[in-house]
Amino acid sequence: MSQSVTIEAEKPVKPVPTAIDLREEFESSGVKDVLAELDRDLIGLAPVKKRIRETAALLLVERARKRMGLAHETPTLHMSFTGNPGTGKTTVAMRMADLLHRLGYIRKGHLVSVTRDDLVGQYIGHTAPKTKEILKKAMGGVLFIDEAYYLYRPENERDYGQEAIEILLQVMENQRDDLVVILAGYAQRMDRFFESNPGFRSRIAHHIDFPDYTDDELFRIAETMLGHQNYHLDRPAADAMVGYIAKRRTQPHFANARSIRNALDRARLRQANRLFETANGPLDAEALSTISAEDILASRVFTMPGNKAAGLGKGDQ
Ligand SMILES: Nc1ncnc2c1ncn2[C@@H]1O[C@H](COP(=O)(O)OP(=O)(O)OP(=O)(O)O)[C@@H](O)[C@H]1O
Ligand SMILES: [Mg+2]
Numbered sequence: 001m002s003q004s005v006t007i008e009a010e011k012p013v014k015p016v017p018t019a020i021d022l023r024e025e026f027e028s029s030g031v032k033d034v035l036a037e038l039d040r041d042l043i044g045l046a047p048v049k050k051r052i053r054e055t056a057a058l059l060l061v062e063r064a065r066k067r068m069g070l071a072h073e074t075p076t077l078h079m080s081f082t083g084n085p086g087t088g089k090t091t092v093a094m095r096m097a098d099l100l101h102r103l104g105y106i107r108k109g110h111l112v113s114v115t116r117d118d119l120v121g122q123y124i125g126h127t128a129p130k131t132k133e134i135l136k137k138a139m140g141g142v143l144f145i146d147e148a149y150y151l152y153r154p155e156n157e158r159d160y161g162q163e164a165i166e167i168l169l170q171v172m173e174n175q176r177d178d179l180v181v182i183l184a185g186y187a188q189r190m191d192r193f194f195e196s197n198p199g200f201r202s203r204i205a206h207h208i209d210f211p212d213y214t215d216d217e218l219f220r221i222a223e224t225m226l227g228h229q230n231y232h233l234d235r236p237a238a239d240a241m242v243g244y245i246a247k248r249r250t251q252p253h254f255a256n257a258r259s260i261r262n263a264l265d266r267a268r269l270r271q272a273n274r275l276f277e278t279a280n281g282p283l284d285a286e287a288l289s290t291i292s293a294e295d296i297l298a299s300r301v302f303t304m305p306g307n308k309a310a311g312l313g314k315g316d317q
Contacts, residue, residue, distance in 0.1 A: 020064040030102040031056050038095050043224060044217035045088060051208050052096065059103045076205040077105060077180045078172055080148075080194075082187040083210025086258030089184045090144065092210075097142040100180060107140035107178065114143065116150040119164040127160040131167045139179055148183035148200075149193035169199045213256050218245045222260050226291065231268065236293035248301050263299065270295040 026032050035053060042049070058075070066072045077100065081089040094111050101109025114134055121127040135143070145151070151168075153159040172181050183190070183200065187209065194201040213221065222241055226232055233241055248259055271291050275283060 034099045043220045074177045078204045079182045079206040081184040086256035087210035093144045110141035112138040127163040131164045142180045144182045147185045149189045172203045231289045237291045240293040240296035267295045
């Protein structure tokens with residue numbers, strides 16, 4: 001019986017660098033570009049942007065330490081994003097996925113956004129396969145769980161949500177080098193959720209709070225959104241928009257930047273109708289891209305009482 005001995009070809013050993021230029025890494029990894037885009041595209045959110053810059057710095061240093069053979073541990077990157085509706089949580093989560101991908105912490109950098117219904121089944125035996133299917137889709141990227149507290153229903157003893165929670169906790173622990181989970185929702189409910197689910201709290205390293213936008217920030221968000229679509233407000237329309245924001249904030253279902261996006265969709269609809277009905281000759285680009293005061297002032301928001309008990313329709317959010 002002959003014994004075969006395999007002699008492995010010597011692999012070239014990558015030399016350990018003696019020094020790493022963090023600035024150079026910052027630029028060549030593309031992290032600099034992601035942060036610059038974040039700064040440019042998103043109005044306000046100063047505390048959020050600061051936390052993201054800090055996280056990026058930590059990860060760049062971790063990466064450099066790893067390459068130098070210093071003690072390192074894959075950092076826990078699971079996060080929670082708390083804030084009111086329309087404060088930019090989903091938008092920032094997508095940027096975060098891109099950032100983590102460029103830093104090499106996740107293979108693909110995609111974001112899978114889910115709510116309770118995507119993870120939890122209606123019948124016995126349905127939850128585990130549903131949750132696992134979503135986890136499979138999210139591997140190598142970010143799993144974003146919106147209104148995560150709905151996973152936990154203490155009033156229902158036999159709730160299937162518990163099963164999903166257990167699977168999530170296991171994967172968050174064992175596969176944290178290949179999947180980042182971001183839990184999102186209102187701050188108070190999220191706090192209560194963490195109190196009842198200490199397993200989640202201990203697996204989440206970064207809590208980022210998204211403040212409500214100020215009136216001025218909402219106005220700048222409106223201008224930015226319109227700019228991206230090649231529209232602009234004329235002077236009286238800008239004044240009307242300032243009034244709109246102040247009023248809208250006091251009304252039900254106010255949803256920060258989302259309310260602005262919806263208001264602008266309706267303003268463009270009114271502008272189109274106005275042009276269609278009044279134009280009696282060719283229209284130039286300026287006319288086609290100008291929002292006038294009347295396109296804003298026709299909103300129901302101006303005739304509604306500033307009282308949260310009064311109901312606005314879903315489309316007015
Ligand atoms: N700082 C910002 N600058 C510009 N646009 C913004 C900003 N924040 C949010 N937006 C825009 O507002 C809309 C709502 O944002 P997003 O969906 O990220 O909010 P959210 O916090 O996830 O809301 P929800 O809780 O309702 O899911 C999006 O169209 C987004 O592009
Ligand atoms: Mg969202």
